[in-house]
Amino acid sequence: MTQLALVIDLNVCVGCHACVTSCKEWNTSGSAGPLCDENPYDLNPTGTFFNRVQTFEIGKYPHSETLHFPKSCLHCEDPPCVPVCPTGASYKREEDGIVLVDYDKCIGCKYCTWACPYGAREFDEKAKVMKKCTLCVDRIYDMSLPERDRKPSCVKACPTSARMFGDIHDPESDVSQAIREDGGYALMPEWGTHPSNHYLPRRKTKLKIHLDELERADNPLKVDGQLPKPGKGESSMEDASAW
Amino acid sequence: MKPAFSVLFLTTLIGAGQGLFLALFTHQSYALFGLLPMQSDAFYGYGSVLALLFLSGGLIASFFHLGRPERAWRSATKWRTSWLSREVIVLPAFMGVVFLYGASHLLAFRPEVVTLPGGLIIDLSAVLGTLGTLLAFALFVCTAMIYACLRFLREWNSPLTVINYILLGGSSGFILAAFYAAQAAPDQADFFAGWAIIITVLAFIGRGASLWRNARIKPKSSMQTAIGIKHPYITQRSMGSMGGSFNTREYFHGKSAAFLRAIKPAFLLLAFVIPLVLLALGLSAPALLGVAFIVQYFGLLAERWFFFAQANHPQNLYYQTIG
Numbered sequence: 001m002t003q004l005a006l007v008i009d010l011n012v013c014v015g016c017h018a019c020v021t022s023c024k025e026w027n028t029s030g031s032a033g034p035l036c037d038e039n040p041y042d043l044n045p046t047g048t049f050f051n052r053v054q055t056f057e058i059g060k061y062p063h064s065e066t067l068h069f070p071k072s073c074l075h076c077e078d079p080p081c082v083p084v085c086p087t088g089a090s091y092k093r094e095e096d097g098i099v100l101v102d103y104d105k106c107i108g109c110k111y112c113t114w115a116c117p118y119g120a121r122e123f124d125e126k127a128k129v130m131k132k133c134t135l136c137v138d139r140i141y142d143m144s145l146p147e148r149d150r151k152p153s154c155v156k157a158c159p160t161s162a163r164m165f166g167d168i169h170d171p172e173s174d175v176s177q178a179i180r181e182d183g184g185y186a187l188m189p190e191w192g193t194h195p196s197n198h199y200l201p202r203r204k205t206k207l208k209i210h211l212d213e214l215e216r217a218d219n220p221l222k223v224d225g226q227l228p229k230p231g232k233g234e235s236s237m238e239d240a241s242a243w
Numbered sequence: 244m245k246p247a248f249s250v251l252f253l254t255t256l257i258g259a260g261q262g263l264f265l266a267l268f269t270h271q272s273y274a275l276f277g278l279l280p281m282q283s284d285a286f287y288g289y290g291s292v293l294a295l296l297f298l299s300g301g302l303i304a305s306f307f308h309l310g311r312p313e314r315a316w317r318s319a320t321k322w323r324t325s326w327l328s329r330e331v332i333v334l335p336a337f338m339g340v341v342f343l344y345g346a347s348h349l350l351a352f353r354p355e356v357v358t359l360p361g362g363l364i365i366d367l368s369a370v371l372g373t374l375g376t377l378l379a380f381a382l383f384v385c386t387a388m389i390y391a392c393l394r395f396l397r398e399w400n401s402p403l404t405v406i407n408y409i410l411l412g413g414s415s416g417f418i419l420a421a422f423y424a425a426q427a428a429p430d431q432a433d434f435f436a437g438w439a440i441i442i443t444v445l446a447f448i449g450r451g452a453s454l455w456r457n458a459r460i461k462p463k464s465s466m467q468t469a470i471g472i473k474h475p476y477i478t479q480r481s482m483g484s485m486g487g488s489f490n491t492r493e494y495f496h497g498k499s500a501a502f503l504r505a506i507k508p509a510f511l512l513l514a515f516v517i518p519l520v521l522l523a524l525g526l527s528a529p530a531l532l533g534v535a536f537i538v539q540y541f542g543l544l545a546e547r548w549f550f551f552a553q554a555n556h557p558q559n560l561y562y563q564t565i566g
């Protein structure tokens with residue numbers, strides 16, 4: 001069975017919020033209607049987003065690191081938000097494991113948000129229904145798009161390729177390999193929700209430069225010195241006819 | 244969690260309605276076995292009307308909680324998995340039975356259903372009353388399980404939640420019944436007031452136990468499990484929005500810690516101590532029973548507010564700094 005998911009590489013994410021804006025742009029323009037914004041150009045702007053990038057400081061200054069942390073619905077394999085929904089508006093698709101809200105059935109009781117430990121669902125104050133990440137379900141199956149574009153909007157937008165998209169149940173997929181080989185982990189594993197989205201941890205990226213490298217011993221252009229080098233005060237022009 | 248006023252009114256109003264119905268039928272059962280003098284049909288009938296008023300008030304309040312109340316009927320569809328859906332079914336069913344029970348008394352339509360050996364006649368109102376009693380308890384369980392089944396909200400995830408919903412509703416309803424009886428059948432008021440005292444004391448113990456438990460709860464999730472970084476010092480610098488979001492509004496009570504601290508003794512006093520004193524005095528001065536009910540109702544509103552405000556959702560770990 002397929003389980004589509006995102007794998008987010010925290011080692012690469014630079015916190016640019018490109019995924020946030022592209023997500024909002026795509027999902028506010030779809031047939032499901034806009035994602036509401038209130039006071040967008042005012043004090044205290046607020047609105048409905050599927051995806052947010054948060055920033056954490058790890059450690060104590062000066063020995064601290066900045067961590068940018070994108071968070072959206074994790075499309076849990078055992079989603080606690082689904083069984084509590086009284087209307088069946090929240091459901092998990094059999095065919096690809098995407099957790100969706102049927103906006104035409106939702107009564108806006110917000111019970112599902114109590115049941116999601118990650119705070120991944122946001123109520124739309126204008127549409128009066130619950131909204132959440134759809135993994136761009138209206139995009140990834142759109143055959144009118146070229147194949148390379150059939151990915152969630154956030155994945156396409158990420159300038160550092162920190163976001164991967166694929167089937168985590170297929171052991172050969174890029175995302176499965178990344179989870180397996182690069183230490184992919186899930187959030188709040190203690191609740192047994194089995195989130196499908198995974199995160200790749202920060203890694204120490206150090207580049208050791210030895211002195212000879214600084215002198216560029218292996219630089220093929222080291223022979224530069226043998227190129228003509230006029231002496232001090234010497235004219236670089238051969239004679240007046242040169243110009 | 245943010246205490247939504249619609250839910251505070253819903254749970255306290257239907258609690259009083261359920262308790263009142265249970266009180267009325269408790270009396271009728273006693274009377275059936277000859278332990279108390281059977282009262283007139285009007286006593287049980289108009290008592291049921293009063294219970295229905297409270298239940299309807301709760302039902303109306305619940306609609307204010309919904310973003311799309313016009314689709315409310317859909318919420319009865321997922322009763323297999325959702326306690327909210329079960330409540331949506333049981334509440335009207337219970338109201339229907341209370342209505343029929345009241346009607347059978349007010350219309351004096353109480354055909355005999357069965358005669359027990361020993362000559363005890365079980366009439367229609369007794370059958371409806373038994374059914375209503377079962378539904379009243381089912382409704383308490385559904386309402387409470389909506390909260391108790393959420394394992395992330397550790398403050399709620401306990402059998403005490405269910406016990407307390409039953410006891411608090413029972414206390415409120417029996418006090419109301421005592422006041423009603425003081426007007427409609429004064430010689431029976433002591434019976435209700437006596438039970439009201441017992442249930443209120445039990446509710447006091449139950450709520451005290453849950454406060455004791457909640458004060459000792461250790462959160463399961465931490466900043467470390469929330470973002471998966473195993474460092475002892477993690478500080479949030481930005482939550483991804485400047486003006487707040489649904490996540491900063493829905494999961495926080497929005498009042499100061501001092502307010503939260505003040506409301507606890509306030510509700511303990513209003514919902515338990517003062518009503519108990521008034522009930523004891525009310526045995527000789529019936530008007531105090533009405534005061535007891537009203538004072539306790541405000542106490543229960545405060546109790547319910549605190550019940551929500553105290554529950555700390557794990558998602559709050561992700562929302563600690565505006566920026």
Ligand code: SF4
Pocket residue numbers: 072073074075076079080081082099115116117118119120121132193
């Ligand atoms: S992250 Fe939350 S909303 Fe998404 S599937 Fe899991 S529990 Fe449901």
Ligand code: SF4
Pocket residue numbers: 084085086087088089090101105106107108109110111112113129130
């Ligand atoms: S808000 Fe909508 S999706 Fe969430 S539980 Fe209620 S009806 Fe279901």
